[in-house]
Amino acid sequence: MNDVKTIAQNVYKAYETFLDAGTTKLKNQILLSIAENIEKQKDYLIQENTKDLEKGKKNGLSNAMIDRLTLTDKRIKGMIQACHEIAALTDPIGRISEMNVRPEGFKVGRMRVPIGVIGIIYEARPNVTIEAATLCLKSGNGVILRGGSSSFYSNMALVNVLKDALKENNADPNLISYIESTDRKAVDELLVLDDLVHLIIPRGGEGLIKSVVEKSRIPVLKHYKGICHVYIHQDADMQMALDIAQNAKVQRPGVCNAMETLLVHKDVAAEFLPKALKNLQDAGVEIRGCEKTIAIYNKNVVKATEQDWYDEYLDLVLAVKIVDNESEAIAHINKYGSGHTDAIVTTNISTANSFIKKTDSSSVIVNASTRLADGGVYGLGAEIGISTDRLHARGPMGLEDLTSYKWIVMGEGHLRN
Amino acid sequence: MNDVKTIAQNVYKAYETFLDAGTTKLKNQILLSIAENIEKQKDYLIQENTKDLEKGKKNGLSNAMIDRLTLTDKRIKGMIQACHEIAALTDPIGRISEMNVRPEGFKVGRMRVPIGVIGIIYEARPNVTIEAATLCLKSGNGVILRGGSSSFYSNMALVNVLKDALKENNADPNLISYIESTDRKAVDELLVLDDLVHLIIPRGGEGLIKSVVEKSRIPVLKHYKGICHVYIHQDADMQMALDIAQNAKVQRPGVCNAMETLLVHKDVAAEFLPKALKNLQDAGVEIRGCEKTIAIYNKNVVKATEQDWYDEYLDLVLAVKIVDNESEAIAHINKYGSGHTDAIVTTNISTANSFIKKTDSSSVIVNASTRLADGGVYGLGAEIGISTDRLHARGPMGLEDLTSYKWIVMGEGHLRN
Numbered sequence: 001m002n003d004v005k006t007i008a009q010n011v012y013k014a015y016e017t018f019l020d021a022g023t024t025k026l027k028n029q030i031l032l033s034i035a036e037n038i039e040k041q042k043d044y045l046i047q048e049n050t051k052d053l054e055k056g057k058k059n060g061l062s063n064a065m066i067d068r069l070t071l072t073d074k075r076i077k078g079m080i081q082a083c084h085e086i087a088a089l090t091d092p093i094g095r096i097s098e099m100n101v102r103p104e105g106f107k108v109g110r111m112r113v114p115i116g117v118i119g120i121i122y123e124a125r126p127n128v129t130i131e132a133a134t135l136c137l138k139s140g141n142g143v144i145l146r147g148g149s150s151s152f153y154s155n156m157a158l159v160n161v162l163k164d165a166l167k168e169n170n171a172d173p174n175l176i177s178y179i180e181s182t183d184r185k186a187v188d189e190l191l192v193l194d195d196l197v198h199l200i201i202p203r204g205g206e207g208l209i210k211s212v213v214e215k216s217r218i219p220v221l222k223h224y225k226g227i228c229h230v231y232i233h234q235d236a237d238m239q240m241a242l243d244i245a246q247n248a249k250v251q252r253p254g255v256c257n258a259m260e261t262l263l264v265h266k267d268v269a270a271e272f273l274p275k276a277l278k279n280l281q282d283a284g285v286e287i288r289g290c291e292k293t294i295a296i297y298n299k300n301v302v303k304a305t306e307q308d309w310y311d312e313y314l315d316l317v318l319a320v321k322i323v324d325n326e327s328e329a330i331a332h333i334n335k336y337g338s339g340h341t342d343a344i345v346t347t348n349i350s351t352a353n354s355f356i357k358k359t360d361s362s363s364v365i366v367n368a369s370t371r372l373a374d375g376g377v378y379g380l381g382a383e384i385g386i387s388t389d390r391l392h393a394r395g396p397m398g399l400e401d402l403t404s405y406k407w408i409v410m411g412e413g414h415l416r417n
Numbered sequence: 418m419n420d421v422k423t424i425a426q427n428v429y430k431a432y433e434t435f436l437d438a439g440t441t442k443l444k445n446q447i448l449l450s451i452a453e454n455i456e457k458q459k460d461y462l463i464q465e466n467t468k469d470l471e472k473g474k475k476n477g478l479s480n481a482m483i484d485r486l487t488l489t490d491k492r493i494k495g496m497i498q499a500c501h502e503i504a505a506l507t508d509p510i511g512r513i514s515e516m517n518v519r520p521e522g523f524k525v526g527r528m529r530v531p532i533g534v535i536g537i538i539y540e541a542r543p544n545v546t547i548e549a550a551t552l553c554l555k556s557g558n559g560v561i562l563r564g565g566s567s568s569f570y571s572n573m574a575l576v577n578v579l580k581d582a583l584k585e586n587n588a589d590p591n592l593i594s595y596i597e598s599t600d601r602k603a604v605d606e607l608l609v610l611d612d613l614v615h616l617i618i619p620r621g622g623e624g625l626i627k628s629v630v631e632k633s634r635i636p637v638l639k640h641y642k643g644i645c646h647v648y649i650h651q652d653a654d655m656q657m658a659l660d661i662a663q664n665a666k667v668q669r670p671g672v673c674n675a676m677e678t679l680l681v682h683k684d685v686a687a688e689f690l691p692k693a694l695k696n697l698q699d700a701g702v703e704i705r706g707c708e709k710t711i712a713i714y715n716k717n718v719v720k721a722t723e724q725d726w727y728d729e730y731l732d733l734v735l736a737v738k739i740v741d742n743e744s745e746a747i748a749h750i751n752k753y754g755s756g757h758t759d760a761i762v763t764t765n766i767s768t769a770n771s772f773i774k775k776t777d778s779s780s781v782i783v784n785a786s787t788r789l790a791d792g793g794v795y796g797l798g799a800e801i802g803i804s805t806d807r808l809h810a811r812g813p814m815g816l817e818d819l820t821s822y823k824w825i826v827m828g829e830g831h832l833r834n
Contacts, residue, residue, distance in 0.1 A: 198806075391809045413661065
């Protein structure tokens with residue numbers, strides 16, 4: 001078992017070679033080999049996954065955790081499908097979108113290149129191993145994977161499948177590497193190797209992410225929380241407002257782009273809230289309302305505390321607040337929100353523009369559900385995650401967000417005076 | 418004197434208000450007010466600068482440091498000029514370069530927005546105060562400045578001028594703030610405020626930058642070193658090669674994009690090196706050559722050690738190495754270089770393309786001097802620095818690199834199925 005620094009050095013070397021060797025054709029061939037090998041090695045993958053499941057049950061993992069850990073037939077088909085989809089994506093590497101001629105006569109442009117070596121630190125779901133590795137491969141990056149110990153056997157089996165595909169296509173198998181040590185210190189060792197690793201993407205709970213940010217000398221792209229709001233403006237179409245509120249909360253409450261707080265303008269609260277809250281309660285949603293909300297609709301409404309405005313429920317729970325105007329709505333969103341996704345329902349174009357300008361979130365949505373905030377829905381083709389950072393990538397991240405650029409200058413003997 | 422957290426909270430609040438209030442017109446008015454106030458307050462600025470100079474001389478600062486610290490008439494004119502130039506730049510904020518219609522019928526695009534609150538930590542030169550503050554202002558960001566203690570009085574005077582311009586135009590003076598405490602701990606306090614500050618740009622020596630990277634929980638954009646190479650390929654135009662080598666080393670040796678190592682293909686070494694090294698020596702350059710170099714030209718050539726390939730001389734010193742082929746040249750650059758700026762001189766188009774692809778540097782230059790790697794020369798209008806990072810911005814950074822984006826969705830009641 002190699003130590004973390006040796007792993008990183010080997011991945012770096014593989015990445016460097018791949019700068020030249022990693023043509024679009026070769027990358028796509030490797031992706032198709034991965035898809036084939038997953039299909040061929042299905043029994044082996046399920047056998048190794050079973051080891052994790054047995055260990056998990058013995059260690060008392062929750063049913064939800066066991067579910068996330070399980071490689072079902074459907075999930076294996078999903079991984080194979082993902083490889084084909086990523087192979088079909090346009091290769092961003094090498095593209096020069098603009099080449100300008102400077103007054104002195106030389107040309108200058110920017111060329112898309114891989115970022116370099118990317119470290120992905122993740123928790124239970126073993127399919128992240130395939131998702132992360134294939135997206136890094138298509139964008140020409142080397143990748144160092146470190147999954148949770150609960151999915152150790154599944155991850156190792158998937159990494160073997162990935163490495164086989166690299167070998168079959170005469171590519172360096174070190175391009176996709178895995179930190180086998182389950183010691184937490186191994187992650188700490190990785191996070192200081194800023195001369196070999198160029199980006200860390202942590203995927204998991206808040207604890208994991210905070211710890212990575214605190215320790216890393218390498219730039220981190222992360223996703224903290226999704227405290228998403230829908231604001232019903234006084235000029236909203238009432239039926240549209242009811243549909244959007246319902247969809248944003250109920251369609252899939254456990255994900256980061258589900259609505260957690262509903263804000264309603266005081267002039268339409270008496271009309272909108274009784275219907276909206278009844279619909280939501282019928283779908284099993286627990287309502288926590290401000291005092292003004294309760295004054296309008298008090299059937300099974302718990303009084304919201306200050307903490308409710310800060311909470312990411314990820315569940316069938318909703319905080320509701322009546323506001324006096326747009327300024328109060330936006331101030332609430334910018335104070336209590338997480339800068340993830342916030343929506344307004346209004347027919348007023350000037351209000352919509354003002355809301356877009358003032359709401360400081362990675363996705364600002366007019367007249368649609370917050371649930372649309374997603375790489376696939378936005379048309380990115382594949383999603384490596386959602387960033388709540390403001391540097392490099394913000395919101396849903398696609399293949400292009402795994403690239404950097406270099407400046408290209410083409411001169412004819414040009415000098416600096 | 419406010420503590421660092423209070424300063425950051427006030428800047429954040431000013432930034433939020435400015436999201437709406439900071440129109441292009443207002444930003445340009447403030448920039449012109451700054452220019453006017455610098456002119457009007459010239460005597461006050463020079464008087465405060467004199468305090469720093471006297472303190473510096475008493476503390477035994479080197480002549481070079483005293484020079485960098487001095488606010489001359491020319492430098493004050495330069496600051497005024499910079500304000501006018503930044504006012505004349507196109508405002509990147511609010512631009513939506515593309516708005517796509519998704520198959521479901523809603524529109525999605527990305528809008529340029531400020532990053533948020535930017536912390537700039539810098540050393541001696543007081544004109545960085547004006548440069549950094551005006552670029553952050555034009556891009557709508559709040560800024561927290563922290564200059565070196567040696568330029569304390571100059572910086573405070575300049576900050577007063579900046580704040581006066583904000584007040585005169587009814588903008589919140591907290592938008593541009595300065596950490597007055599000269600205690601090093603104040604910087605450490607700033608670097609953990611990742612809920613209030615969104616980017617740190619350290620400008621200064623390697624020690625400062627390493628310390629910031631180690632402690633910061635906030636993303637950092639930085640510039641480590643410039644170990645730049647010029648590779649003379651066997652198909653180079655010899656006169657062009659001589660001119661470029663001379664310019665890259667001699668035109669301004671103390672800056673990060675000056676050449677530190679010259680690589681020469683073995684087939685042209687005997688023709689190229691005697692002339693090139695003679696020219697360089699005539700300009701006062703000390704030559705440190707590999708054994709093969711010395712075998713061809715040994716007049717006053719010191720033998721290069723392994724360390725020489727790693728050194729950033731920033732002086733009239735040059736390391737010279739003869740290589741067998743392009744692969745050896747590129748391997749040398751990627752191993753010993755700093756990923757800053759590297760150039761090739763060749764008439765062969767296929768070699769040029771291959772060099773561009775394989776050289777892992779922020780600027781890759783064909784047939785021109787490494788000294789061209791500069792925001793102004795590239796046409797960025799103004800330069801906030803050069804990044805040797807690969808995330809967000811790489812190489813020379815302009816106004817647009819001080820911006821982020823938000824996703825904008827315009828629906829008509831669209832829901833997620």
